Amino acid sequence: MDQRVAGRYAQALFNAAEKAGAIGQVENDLGEVLASIEGHPALHAFLMSPVSDRRKKSELLAQLFGASVSPLVLQALRLMVDKRREAEIRPMYAKYQELRREHDNVLHVKVSSKAHVPDDVRTRLTEKLGAQTGKRIEAEYELDPHMIGGIRVAYDNYVLDGTVRGRLARLRDKLKSELRSA
Amino acid sequence: MSNAKQSSGPPAIVGIVVGAALMFGGFWFSKNVKLEFIKTLEAQGIPLDPGKTISIIGVLLILFPVIKFFFIAPLAEAIQNRTTELERTFGEAENLRAEMTQMKQDYERRLVQTEADAREQIQSQIKEAQSLRQQMMAEASAKAEELKASAAREIETQKQQAIAELRHHVVELALQATEKLVEANVDDERNRKLVADFLETVEAPR
Numbered sequence: 001m002d003q004r005v006a007g008r009y010a011q012a013l014f015n016a017a018e019k020a021g022a023i024g025q026v027e028n029d030l031g032e033v034l035a036s037i038e039g040h041p042a043l044h045a046f047l048m049s050p051v052s053d054r055r056k057k058s059e060l061l062a063q064l065f066g067a068s069v070s071p072l073v074l075q076a077l078r079l080m081v082d083k084r085r086e087a088e089i090r091p092m093y094a095k096y097q098e099l100r101r102e103h104d105n106v107l108h109v110k111v112s113s114k115a116h117v118p119d120d121v122r123t124r125l126t127e128k129l130g131a132q133t134g135k136r137i138e139a140e141y142e143l144d145p146h147m148i149g150g151i152r153v154a155y156d157n158y159v160l161d162g163t164v165r166g167r168l169a170r171l172r173d174k175l176k177s178e179l180r181s182a
Numbered sequence: 183m184s185n186a187k188q189s190s191g192p193p194a195i196v197g198i199v200v201g202a203a204l205m206f207g208g209f210w211f212s213k214n215v216k217l218e219f220i221k222t223l224e225a226q227g228i229p230l231d232p233g234k235t236i237s238i239i240g241v242l243l244i245l246f247p248v249i250k251f252f253f254i255a256p257l258a259e260a261i262q263n264r265t266t267e268l269e270r271t272f273g274e275a276e277n278l279r280a281e282m283t284q285m286k287q288d289y290e291r292r293l294v295q296t297e298a299d300a301r302e303q304i305q306s307q308i309k310e311a312q313s314l315r316q317q318m319m320a321e322a323s324a325k326a327e328e329l330k331a332s333a334a335r336e337i338e339t340q341k342q343q344a345i346a347e348l349r350h351h352v353v354e355l356a357l358q359a360t361e362k363l364v365e366a367n368v369d370d371e372r373n374r375k376l377v378a379d380f381l382e383t384v385e386a387p388r
Binding site: 113114115117118121124125128129132134148149151155158160162163164165168171175176180 | 383386
């Protein structure tokens with residue numbers, strides 16, 4: 001996959017959506033289309049196969065999503081299929097999300113925990129992170145069964161590690177550092 | 183020296199002339215003069231003729247230069263030449279002997295000098311060898327000391343490294359045990375407490 005190609009498609013689609021005032025709708029439509037495609041292995045295999053006919057792929061997309069997604073999204077998808085850039089749809093979606101977050105001053109954080117994070121904790125977490133970063137927080141929560149306990153927040157190039165294993169790792173580093181300096 | 187004597191004596195011609203005069207005078211005296219005492223002596227049985235005696239003396243005076251000219255002079259010359267040759271030979275022998283003596287002295291002196299030089303060279307070589315030996319021993323000793331020190335440092339480093347590794351293992355084991363202990367004891371309540379502590383202390387970089 002070529003990230004630069006995906007970036008160019010995403011930037012073009014984002015510019016068009018911004019002009020149409022449908023940035024959020026385009027993102028939602030793209031998400032639904034990708035979920036549909038990836039949720040059906042046969043459809044995914046047909047669309048991603050290099051031997052499948054491009055015209056049939058384009059017609060299939062129009063039949064499946066013509067009524068449910070915005071014309072902008074459908075046009076973009078058909079264009080990518082025509083240019084044999086099917087594999088770039090997922091990276092293009094990710095890049096579109098980055099552009100949208102940058103446009104809306106949104107910080108996407110990934111929160112990992114052993115157990116389900118209660119709503120009140122989620123609210124306090126997004127409020128605190130938003131206050132500290134100066135951005136609106138968009139959190140994505142995931143369960144990590146390998147965790148012992150605690151919580152870990154990751155965004156951009158930062159990791160805020162509040163897990164037990166993280167604390168033990170810091171303790172390990174500290175002890176080893178003291179042993180080295182001793 | 184003999185030539186000088188010959189040149190300083192009377193000339194030979196004088197002897198010949200005198201001899202001829204005495205020879206002819208004596209002959210004449212013997213034939214013509216009869217002295218009384220001669221007659222007395224003849225009467226007594228002593229036949230003395232002074233004229234013949236004088237004549238013989240004259241003959242001798244004539245013969246003497248002749249003998250001298252034909253025999254004595256060549257003989258003297260031969261003797262002289264022989265003497266000169268012998269003197270020259272002896273001189274050469276003496277020179278050779280002196281030269282040999284000089285050569286012998288030179289040889290002995292050179293021999294002595296050579297022996298002295300050899301002794302000096304041997305002493306010098308001995309001193310050099312001793313110096314080299316001391317230098318090599320000093321270098322070997324220094325190298326041995328350096329190796330010893332290096333080995334000691336290496337041992338100390340290895341020891342410290344082993345101790346550090348041991349400590350790290352101890353820390354690792356202790357933390358692994360702690361992790362298992364904590365994992366076994368973290369329930370929902372403790373988990374909420376951990377999350378709450380995190381929310382209290384978290385500081386997000388911009």
